[in-house]
Amino acid sequence: MNGLRIYALIYLVFLYAPIILLPIFAFNDGTVIAFPLQGVTTKWFSELMTVNALHDSVKNSLYVAVITAIFSTLLGICAARAQARYRFPAKKGIVGLIMLPLVLPEIIVAVSLLIVFLSLGFNIGLWTIILGHVLICTPFSIAILNSSFQNLDPSIEEAAQDLGETRFGTFLKITLPLVMPGIVSSLLIAFTISMDEFIIAFFLSGTEPTLPVYLWSQLRFPQRLPVVMALGTILVVLSILILILAEAMRRYGLRRSGMQDKGGFL
Numbered sequence: 001m002n003g004l005r006i007y008a009l010i011y012l013v014f015l016y017a018p019i020i021l022l023p024i025f026a027f028n029d030g031t032v033i034a035f036p037l038q039g040v041t042t043k044w045f046s047e048l049m050t051v052n053a054l055h056d057s058v059k060n061s062l063y064v065a066v067i068t069a070i071f072s073t074l075l076g077i078c079a080a081r082a083q084a085r086y087r088f089p090a091k092k093g094i095v096g097l098i099m100l101p102l103v104l105p106e107i108i109v110a111v112s113l114l115i116v117f118l119s120l121g122f123n124i125g126l127w128t129i130i131l132g133h134v135l136i137c138t139p140f141s142i143a144i145l146n147s148s149f150q151n152l153d154p155s156i157e158e159a160a161q162d163l164g165e166t167r168f169g170t171f172l173k174i175t176l177p178l179v180m181p182g183i184v185s186s187l188l189i190a191f192t193i194s195m196d197e198f199i200i201a202f203f204l205s206g207t208e209p210t211l212p213v214y215l216w217s218q219l220r221f222p223q224r225l226p227v228v229m230a231l232g233t234i235l236v237v238l239s240i241l242i243l244i245l246a247e248a249m250r251r252y253g254l255r256r257s258g259m260q261d262k263g264g265f266l
Contacts, residue, residue, distance in 0.1 A: 019236055026229040044230035054231070057214035064126055064201075064210060065194035068133040072190040073183060075134070076141025081175075083142070084149035099139045109136065110203040117204070124206035132200040137190040144189060148182030181249040188246035192239055211235075 029039035048054060082088070083095055101109060113132050114124075122128055152175065160170040176183070198212040205213050215231065218224045 022229055022236060023233045025226065026233045028226065044226040047227050048231055051227070054214060057209050057211045060126060060208050061195055061211040064129050064133060065191045067130050068137055068194040069187045069190040071130070071134045072137035072141045073186045075138045076145045076186055077183065079138070079142045080145035080149045083146055085154070098142065101136045102139045106136070106199040110200045113200065114203045124204055125208050128204040129201050129210065132204050133194045133197060136197070136200065137193050140189055140193060141186040144186045145179065145182050148179040152178055181252045185246040185249040188242050188249070192242045196235075196239065
């Protein structure tokens with residue numbers, strides 16, 4: 001057990017040590033990203049407020065992430081509901097194909113989508129990014145919502161229908177409120193994935209870059225690196241907070257359903 005703990009500690013340090021360097025250099029007074037540090041300053045965070053291109057990319061990312069989260073969760077609700085409650089031909093194969101983007105390299109998905117969109121005459125922009133992000137976020141939403149629907153006692157829905165409620169009314173008034181923690185968790189996870197995604201956005205953004213694409217473009221200018229570090233620090237903090245909230249909602253949903261917690265995001 002001690003060996004496993006040591007391995008886990010080494011793994012976590014290797015994984016998160018580069019992230020820890022972000023706030024260190026974000027508060028460094030020098031423009032060179034190297035030790036020794038040249039003092040403590042908050043000017044790089046203040047400079048974030050003066051870059052109009054950054055503001056535009058943040059707006060683009062928020063627009064894409066919100067719509068992606070909504071669409072992915074709606075599709076996830078439909079797919080998870082069908083997987084948990086119904087039997088149909090080739091069910092396992094269909095579910096496997098839907099979940100396939102989880103294991104496909106994103107560079108392959110991005111290039112394929114770019115070819116398809118150009119062949120269909122689509123203008124590359126924010127909506128093509130949204131379509132690409134929905135493709136990769138929907139499997140995550142299904143994975144989250146599937147446990148919520150499977151933990152739901154079918155007798156509750158049957159009782160509502162026995163009392164005269166329609167199938168749609170039962171789903172709207174009974175099922176959705178009971179799985180709402182999973183829905184919120186799905187929205188938060190899909191939002192975070194879309195905000196952080198780079199490869200698909202890079203290929204499909206056109207002249208409307210998202211925040212990760214903008215950050216990548218700034219890496220070519222060494223004098224802009226401290227500002228990038230400051231922005232990266234803010235994004236890391238926000239991502240951690242969103243993931244903690246998503247995990248809290250997942251655990252809350254399990255407590256409501258009386259199911260045992262078998263592990264989640266955190």
